[in-house]
Amino acid sequence: MTAAPPSDNALIKALASKEVLLADGATGTTLFNMGLQSGDAPELWNTDEPKKIAALYQGPVDAGSDLFLTNTFGGNASRLKLHDAQNRVRELNRVGVEIARNVADKAERKVIVAGSVGPTGEIMEPVGTLSHAVAVEMFHEQADALKEGGADIAWLETISAPEEYKAAAEAFALAGLPWCGTMSFDTAGRTMMGLTSAGMADMVEELDNPPIAYGANCGVGASDLMRTVLGFAAKNTSRPFIAKGNAGIPKYVEGHIHYDGTPELMAAYACMARDAGARIVGGCCGTTPEHLRAMREALDSRPRDEAPTLEKIVEILGGFSSNVDGTEEPGDDTPQRTRRGRRRG
Numbered sequence: 001m002t003a004a005p006p007s008d009n010a011l012i013k014a015l016a017s018k019e020v021l022l023a024d025g026a027t028g029t030t031l032f033n034m035g036l037q038s039g040d041a042p043e044l045w046n047t048d049e050p051k052k053i054a055a056l057y058q059g060p061v062d063a064g065s066d067l068f069l070t071n072t073f074g075g076n077a078s079r080l081k082l083h084d085a086q087n088r089v090r091e092l093n094r095v096g097v098e099i100a101r102n103v104a105d106k107a108e109r110k111v112i113v114a115g116s117v118g119p120t121g122e123i124m125e126p127v128g129t130l131s132h133a134v135a136v137e138m139f140h141e142q143a144d145a146l147k148e149g150g151a152d153i154a155w156l157e158t159i160s161a162p163e164e165y166k167a168a169a170e171a172f173a174l175a176g177l178p179w180c181g182t183m184s185f186d187t188a189g190r191t192m193m194g195l196t197s198a199g200m201a202d203m204v205e206e207l208d209n210p211p212i213a214y215g216a217n218c219g220v221g222a223s224d225l226m227r228t229v230l231g232f233a234a235k236n237t238s239r240p241f242i243a244k245g246n247a248g249i250p251k252y253v254e255g256h257i258h259y260d261g262t263p264e265l266m267a268a269y270a271c272m273a274r275d276a277g278a279r280i281v282g283g284c285c286g287t288t289p290e291h292l293r294a295m296r297e298a299l300d301s302r303p304r305d306e307a308p309t310l311e312k313i314v315e316i317l318g319g320f321s322s323n324v325d326g327t328e329e330p331g332d333d334t335p336q337r338t339r340r341g342r343r344r345g
Contacts, residue, residue, distance in 0.1 A: 005178035010112045010152040011212055012178075014066060015240055020274045020299060023244060023282025024060035024068035025292050027116070029259070031056060031071075041083040043075045046096040053096065057103040059289040064296035065282070067112035068104075069155050072096045072146065076138045078120040078130075090145040097149025114155035114180065115146030117168060124163040132167055139171030147177045156181035157217050157244075160192040162203055173209035180280070182217040182242055185228045189326025196326040197231025205237065215242025218284045221249045222261060222269040223317040226276065226308065227325045233277040233307060240279035245269060247286035249318075259286025263294035268316050270295040276307045 005012060014021055031042050034052050045053055053071050060068040075093045077086045085092065097115055104111040120138055122130040143154050154177045156168045165181060172179040183191050183200055190196055195203070197216070204214045216228045225245035232241040248261025261269075266283060273281045281299070283291055314320065 005212060009178050009212070010110065011067070011114075011180070014110070014112060015213070015279055018066070019304075020278070021066040021112075021280045022064060022270075022292065022296055022299060023114075023242070023280055024065045025283040025287030025289065026247070026285050027056065027069065027071055027073065029286050029288065030059060041074060041080065041085065042071055043073075043080065043092045043096065044083065044085065046071055046092050046099065050095070050099055053099050054103055057100050060292055061103060061107050061111055063289040063292035065111070065292055067114050067152075067280075068100070069114045069116040069157070070096045070100045070146070070149075070151065071116070072142070073116045073118035073157070074121075075145075076117070076120055076142050078122055078138060079118070082121075089141050090148070093142055093145035094149040097146055097151045101150040112152045113150065114153050115143075115149070115151035115177075117142055117146070117154055117156045119159055119161075119164055124161055124167070132163065135164060135167035136171045136174070139168045140174045143172050143175035143177050147175055151177065153177065153212065154179040156211075159183045160195075162193065162195055162199075165203070166207065169207045169209045169211070179209075179211050180213045180215075180242060181211045182215045182244060184218040185216050185224070185326065186219045188322040188324050189224070189227065189231075197228045198235060198327060201232055201235040201237060201241075204239065210239070213240040213242050213280055215244065215278065215280070217242070217244035217282075218246060220321040221246055221318065222265065223313050223320050224322075226269065226272055226313045226317065227310065227320060229273055229276045229278055230307070230310075231325065231327065241277065242280040242282075243273035243276075243278040244280075244282040244284050245273075246284045247288075247291055261286060261291070263291045265317060266291040267294040267298035271298050271302050271305070272308045272313065272316065274299060275305045 072093045080086045100113045124130045222245040229243045247259040
């Protein structure tokens, strides 16, 4: 078992002092609004458009977020190779964090800088060709650069394959960088590679280098993500878990992707996630600083309630994208109801 993160780590201290932390919102949505073109590598803006990246980071800070993710999601060699930038992994990640560190350190309160790490974009063995050793090497290269830039933690996100999650955990241990990690449950309550919320919770506890917190991000919409959050709560473990849902459902409007979730809806989602037991709550695709301000105000002003039922989630946030939550037996398309009304563990 890898040594536990130091007790003076910024995220560990924040979790000890606050009931719930507000994370940030969407990176891609904000950058597209700033002029990033589809198909371009956002990470190249760390050096080409540093003022815009600083503005990206300033948004959640001004909205009241306790932590924000860096513009390094696709900063591994495999993803950057698509833009002939595979030799710039260290530079782009380090600079992305340095800009973030400068923004965070100017805030009047403690704001945590989380170095974003996304999937490699390749499929791991035995289904694909990416070996565990090469995946660890790629994640390790990125993690070293994030640490060099001054990240408080690494933040693994939007992962589908357990094998990739495990490779990243090993890489973060090699880099000596504490971390959090979320997966995307976007296929009828499972990740694209078939993992359930319960399966993820079990996997996390078996890692030699477990994350400080684990959870779900992105996926389909706030309702589906809340159903996954109830799955984490049902495991009743002591490890903090994360909810980072999209701002509603994407719709194609006048040539652009638009998310239909209002600030009011995201405020309700934030409180429901907190009430279900999530210790870190944020937004993903479509979540703007306006949404975050509403979430901050709601978390600060609305009293804690009991964990929401599935019916309450549908009533407030809208229906689920599938009838099942990933825990059903093969051939059963009836939603599981065993977690209804569960209190925070």
